[in-house]
Amino acid sequence: MLKKVFTFAALLLPLYCHADLFQAIKAYKSQNYVEAKAEFEQLVDSGNSGAAYFLALMALHTEAEQQDLVRAYAYFSLAVHLGEQSALNDIHRLEAELSESQKQQAADLYHQLQKHSLPGYTANEFEQPAWDNVRQRLKTVAPQYPLTLARKGLPGFTKSRFVVDKAGNVVYVKTIYSVPEDSSFAKVTENALMEWKFGQASDISIHKIQIDFGITVAGKDFPHLEKERKSSMVKALAESDWKAAFAGRAVSQLNTATLLSYLMNERNFYAVSGAAVVTPPTMADIDSIAYVKPGQGRKMPAFPGKALVQVNADQKIEKIESNLTPLPLAKGQSLPDLEPRYYRISPFNLHHGTQKPPMFAEDQMYLEALIAVPAEWTPTFWLDQAARNGVLAAQRARALDQPYWSEYLKRKNDADALGWYAIELLSENKLAEAKIALATAKNVGFKSTRALDALFQ
Numbered sequence: 001m002l003k004k005v006f007t008f009a010a011l012l013l014p015l016y017c018h019a020d021l022f023q024a025i026k027a028y029k030s031q032n033y034v035e036a037k038a039e040f041e042q043l044v045d046s047g048n049s050g051a052a053y054f055l056a057l058m059a060l061h062t063e064a065e066q067q068d069l070v071r072a073y074a075y076f077s078l079a080v081h082l083g084e085q086s087a088l089n090d091i092h093r094l095e096a097e098l099s100e101s102q103k104q105q106a107a108d109l110y111h112q113l114q115k116h117s118l119p120g121y122t123a124n125e126f127e128q129p130a131w132d133n134v135r136q137r138l139k140t141v142a143p144q145y146p147l148t149l150a151r152k153g154l155p156g157f158t159k160s161r162f163v164v165d166k167a168g169n170v171v172y173v174k175t176i177y178s179v180p181e182d183s184s185f186a187k188v189t190e191n192a193l194m195e196w197k198f199g200q201a202s203d204i205s206i207h208k209i210q211i212d213f214g215i216t217v218a219g220k221d222f223p224h225l226e227k228e229r230k231s232s233m234v235k236a237l238a239e240s241d242w243k244a245a246f247a248g249r250a251v252s253q254l255n256t257a258t259l260l261s262y263l264m265n266e267r268n269f270y271a272v273s274g275a276a277v278v279t280p281p282t283m284a285d286i287d288s289i290a291y292v293k294p295g296q297g298r299k300m301p302a303f304p305g306k307a308l309v310q311v312n313a314d315q316k317i318e319k320i321e322s323n324l325t326p327l328p329l330a331k332g333q334s335l336p337d338l339e340p341r342y343y344r345i346s347p348f349n350l351h352h353g354t355q356k357p358p359m360f361a362e363d364q365m366y367l368e369a370l371i372a373v374p375a376e377w378t379p380t381f382w383l384d385q386a387a388r389n390g391v392l393a394a395q396r397a398r399a400l401d402q403p404y405w406s407e408y409l410k411r412k413n414d415a416d417a418l419g420w421y422a423i424e425l426l427s428e429n430k431l432a433e434a435k436i437a438l439a440t441a442k443n444v445g446f447k448s449t450r451a452l453d454a455l456f457q
Contacts, residue, residue, distance in 0.1 A: 019043075020389045021050045021248030028054060033064045046395070046408065047118030048388040049082035050248060056090065069098055073106035078113045082388075083120040118404055121384045123271035123375040124308055126323035127401045135164060135207070136199035137355045143192035145213060146184035153229070155214045155262065156180055158189040159400055163423055163452065164205045168198035171451040172423075174416070177397035179261045185213060199357075204427050204455060206420075208400060227283075233259050234283050242280040245382060250389040257382035257394075266378050268292040270308065270342035270370040277374040285377075295368035297348050301328040302362050307345045308370075311338045342370040419446035426455060 024039035037058060043051035056075035058064035073094050079087040098106065149156070162173040173193045175186035189211050198205075237259045244252035260266075263286055305324025312318040317333045329345075346368075348361040375381045386394035387405065396416060399405035409417035422437035435456055442448060 020250035020391075021048060022244070022250075024051065025054065025248060028058070028064075031063070033058065037065070043388070043390055044078070044113075044117070046388050046390055047082055047120070048390075049079050049084035049120065052076075052079040052082055053084050053087055056087065060090075060094075069094060070102050070106045070109060073098060073103070074109035074113060077106070077110040078117060081110075081114055081120055082117065118388075118408055121381070121388070123273045123378070123381065124321065125380075125402060126306055135168070135201060135205055136357045137196065138168065138199060139195070139197035140355075141192045141195040143185075143188040143211060143213075145215065146182075146188055149182065149184055149213070150215055153215055154180065155212075156182075156185050157210055157212045157261070158185050159208070159210050159397065160186075160189055160193060161206060161208045161400070161420065162193050162196075163455070164198045164201075164207060165455060166201055166204060168200050170194050170196050170198075171455065172449055176400055176416075177393065179258050181258075181393070203429060204423075206423060206427055230263060230286060231283055233263055234281065234286065237263075237280045245385070246278070248389065250386055250391050253382050253386040253389060254391060254394060257379045257386060260377065260379040260382065264289070264373075264377065264379065265292075266380060268368075268371055269378060270310075270344075270372045271375040271378045271381065272372050273375045277376040281373075281377050289371045289373060292371060293369055295344075295366050297361070297364045298345075298367040299364050302347065302360065302365055303328055304347060304360075306347075308342060309335070309345060310342050311335055311340055313340045315340075339369070342372055344368040344370055413444050415441055415445035415447075418444060419448065422456075423452075431456070 019039040019042065021043060024036050024043065027033075027039065028036035037055070040051040040055045040058070044055060052075050056072045056079060059068045059072035059075060061067070073091065076087040076090045076094065080091070095103070156179045158175050158178040160173060160175045162170050165171050170193055173190040175189055178185045178189075192211075193209070237256065241252040241255040241259065245256040260281075263281065268289070303324060305322055305327070307320060307322040307324070307327060307329060309317050309321075309329065310319035315334060315336055315338055317329060317331050317335060320327070320329055320331055322329075344367070346366045347358075348364045348366040350359045350361055351357065383394050384398055387398045392414070395405055395409060396414070399409055399417065406417060406421075410421055418437065418441035422434050422441055425434035425437055438446075438448070438453075438456055
């Protein structure tokens, strides 16, 4: 039976001691400009739009440093590039004060800054292609639910990467991100994955997987207790972390991502970007978006990528986003018998639910109805904010799905990122380069194993 009082100490993530945007702004307001500038510059390097905005302000106002309108214009432009749309007003005001020569200098500086910056966050990003679509699974083992977390009725998930050798044995596993950030879920995940078996192949392969942990308690009181648990989370979000997350506190951004992971099934959503949402979801919001009809196959020309489409009241495509070009879909195209809403279209796997390698239909796609919600209500939005606020765990989690975060971490000599880069080179049969990359990774702290090292021999 779930406890009626949910203990959020087990849920919330630990406090990180690095300087975040909130602390940098605090230093700025305290007129500690040297410290503030150093912290803003560090955060801009990880794509923080707020830090770019404040660096522009510091260049604009003489109490912070000598006024530099060119530098201010360039950093305001960078802030817009990273998603701070309010900086457009500052750019328009500055344009009247800059000469054509200064505007060109500002443009040159902006392009230089942009070249070394991460892209801005984009809602509904398409994931990297899965690596595990070519190896047949011969044996899978489910992880054991940790007893301490089961007693609390605490659900969660892990995201892991693992390496399979040519013979089909799992030789290395690393949990990159888990909710809650408790080593219990990570440990049982890694133990279970090490027992998996795959079909033989000519090369080693890298796989990623999310494993969900959920617990259902028999008895008529369970729905009531589950709702009570969610109500407690909604209350904690509203009273504790939501405002602090918007204010730039990294730990609150992580906590918000964690709480939303429990409350929302992000796969069912289409995240709508625009004006910032300043209120968290209520229990009424959670209840209204709790159920989505299961996806289904739809007869249509097949394509290998994924697409997000908005269908209007005339049953025509109003908007389309995809990771594939060209696409056998177009704006204005008719999609009969569909309700006006957002949909995800992906390849239809004829072997779904089996141990066989995927086989995709040539005459149909998999269609899933989505619920439109504000981007700020999605866990990925806040995980990305925490990553841009300098939190390494969040950066590594984002790197699982976005290549630009992997590249960023490699530039920063992150041990795990360099280690996985070495493994990727090995999977591409670049043995000499892989050995050098592994040695580099170990020099900065990458923890290998004997089984993994043997692959590099």
